[in-house]
Amino acid sequence: MNGNIFLVGLMGTGKTTIGRALARKLNKRFIDTDHEIEARTGASIPVIFEIEGEASFRRREAEIIRELSAEHDIVLATGGGAILLPENRAYLKSRGTVIYLRASINQILQRTSRDQSRPLLQTADPRKKLEELSREREPYYREVADVVIETGRPNLHFLLHSIINQLPPGSAALAATTYTPFTAMADTPSFITLPVSLGERSYPISIGHGLLDDRELFAASIAGTRTVIVTNDLVAPLYLERLTATLTAAGKQVSAIVLPDGEEYKNWSSLMIIFDRLLADKCDRKTTLIALGGGVIGDLTGYAAASYMRGVPFVQVPTTLLAQVDSSVGGKTGINHPLGKNMIGAFYQPQAVIADTATLQTLPARELAAGLAEVIKHGAIIDAPFFDWIEAHIDQLNAKDPAALAQAIRRSCEIKAEVVRQDEREGGLRAVLNFGHTFGHAIESGLGYGVWLHGEAVGCGMVMAADMSHRLGYLSEASSLRVRTLVAAAGLPVTAPDLGATTWLEWMRVDKKNEDGKIKFILIKPLGTPLITDVPQEVLLATLAHCTGKTP
Incomplete structure (x- = not known):
């Protein structure tokens, strides 16, 4: 592979803007075929269309593509109609990685409404013309594309990360955002700390056996004195007394809210129960909420922390595999609505995630399997060697082998922490976790x-x-x-x-x-x-x- 990246798509999808930024990111040379044609002829594209016609322009374009696609380490933004010629499609497909940039007709019209350099849109009905071009060209874009990127979201930073993380191996120098493939640790340490790097909102993920008893860890993770543990009636008999003792030994004042267990209770009523108790107990802004349980408790507690007094600190103490490898990391909080799951919530990062792997030994088989789904997901979308390891x-x-679980949790958290670092609020890249x-x-x-x-x-x-x-x-x-x-x-x-x-x-x-x-x-x-x-x-x-x- 010669390291070339070719951008295709309709006019107004961002090929030039994204191409320049991508070339800088990957240390490649950027070329725009339209600009190259104008430089060589000394005439603008509209003038060439007017004097020579579209057929002549396409011949010039084909010559440029044939010549430039033979070079190395370039990012080439092609004209919207370049893929109409079979020879152009053949050159692009065989000489580099083709990225198809897509946007809706409405978005393209917004971006091109004042641009007089688009000769094909100088008609009485630009929308109709764009719809015709889209129908005609879409099959050809799909035919040549190695990667399809939606450019509807305006955040260039996230678009670049999305592109780079979808480039096939060997197609480019994959910059600093490439994930290091999974390598199993020969000896699994008893305690692992991983950072979630988000500037002022950064926090550690602590993974280890018996962490519920580590009063120094909890003391370091909680700034204030007052704490409220939010848990459910399944987890409370197992771990509430133990965590309360640890927090008390760390000098914290502790109270607890016990909710019913189950996804069906991840709703407004449960959220109100939390708010009612916090208000009745006159909890202030320095009160730390502690989510002790699985994903439902983590999401509910996080959303309550994000909303109560417009934000109080909270700590995730996940007790299920699903929560330890996925839902406790990344700051997604919220509740379900009868018309849609997780449609009401907020991005709100915890102060810390403390995952005691010993809690997994009491996990029912069905709950363990549910967590393995998220482990498998991380391998499938990001790390094929990790997928291989899970199979083996x-x-x-x-x-519930402790060493195997520790490896799976460690790698899953590494992957999710890196995705969250790049795209905290799901502007683009983070959506792959879905x-x-x-x-x-x-x-x-x-x-x-x-x-x-x-x-x-x-x-x-x-x-x-x-x-x-x-x-x-x-x-x-x-x-x-x-x-x-x-x-x-x-x-x-x-x-x-x-x-x-x-x-x-x-x-x-x-x-x-x-x-x-x-x-x-x-x-x-x-x-x-x-x-x-x-x-x-x-x-x-x-x-x-x-x-x-x-x-x-």
């Missing part, structure tokens, strides 16, 4: 919260996303089968419930990733590399039919 060690993980979640959230909402565990729904959702990735040619059949086999080996469901196509579509349309009415999916291309895109409805319906058992 799934029996040890199912058996692999399997578009389907999974629809399952949870369609069946009713709590019927399937969140991790069970995500596990099945990953099988569905892998099937869709294969149908679109992004993933081999063998890799899709590997995802299905590993999810099943973890004890998770691989056949989706038959909600009916109408219900599936209704719930998937209620998703924070969606834009302009289009359902966005996190797919993989190939295993270990994420892709954010919308898909043709016929492909979605085929996946739904296959994964619900309606077709073989």
Whole structure:
């Protein structure tokens, strides 16, 4: 591979702006074909169109592409119609990595409305013309694309990170944002600290056996004296007294709020119970909330901390595998609504995450499996060697082997912490962590919260996303089968419930990733590399039919 990156897409999708920034990031030379044509002819593109016509312009463009695509380590922004010629498509496909930049018609019109240098838009109805161009060119863009990037979000920083993290291996010097592939530790240390680097909002993740008894760790993690533990009626009998003793020994004043256990209680009523107690006990801004439990307790406590007195400190003490590897890290907090999962909430970072791996020994098998779904997810989207390791060690993980669990938690937290560092508020890159979640959230909402565990729904959702990735040619059949086999080996469901196509579509349309009415999916291309895109409805319906058992 010669290190070339070629940008294709309609006018107004950001090829020049993104291309320049990407070239600087990767230390490559940037070239824009339109600018190169103007430099060589001494005439502007509109003038060339007017005097010579579009056919002559396309010949000049083809000559430029043939010449420049043979160079090395360039970022080349092509004209919107460059892919119409078969020879151009052949050169681009064979001589570099092709990135298709997409934007909605509305977004393109906003960006080009005052631009007189677009000869094809100098018509009475620019919208109609853009729609025609999109219909004509979309199949060709898809044909040549290695990566598809939606440029609807205006944050250039996040777009660059999204592109760089989707570049195939060997396609470019992948800059500082590349993840170091997983390497298992020969000896698992008893205590690991990982940073989540977010400037003033940075905090440590502490992972180890017996941390619930570490009063020095809790004393260092909590600035104030007053603490309120929020937990549920399943976890409280196991760990509330123990954590209370540790906090008391650390010089903290402790009270507790015990909520009912279950996803169905991640709602406004539970949030009000927390607020009622905090207000009744006259808790002030220096009170620290401590989330002792799984993902539901973590999300609820975090949202309460973000909202009470406009923000009080909180600490995550996750006791489930799912919470330790995923939900406790990254500052996503919130509650469910009858019309959509996790649609109400806030980004609010904890002061610390303290994960005691000993708590996993009391975890029911079903809850352990739910957590393994998120472990598998991290390997599937970011780190193929980690996915390989999970396959090789799934029996040890199912058996709650402490060393295997510590490895899985450590690597999952490393991956999530790096994604959060790059995209704290899900402006682009962080959305890849939702692999399997578009389907999974629809399952949870369609069946009713709590019927399937969140991790069970995500596990099945990953099988569905892998099937869709294969149908679109992004993933081999063998890799899709590997995802299905590993999810099943973890004890998770691989056949989706038959909600009916109408219900599936209704719930998937209620998703924070969606834009302009289009359902966005996190797919993989190939295993270990994420892709954010919308898909043709016929492909979605085929996946739904296959994964619900309606077709073989």
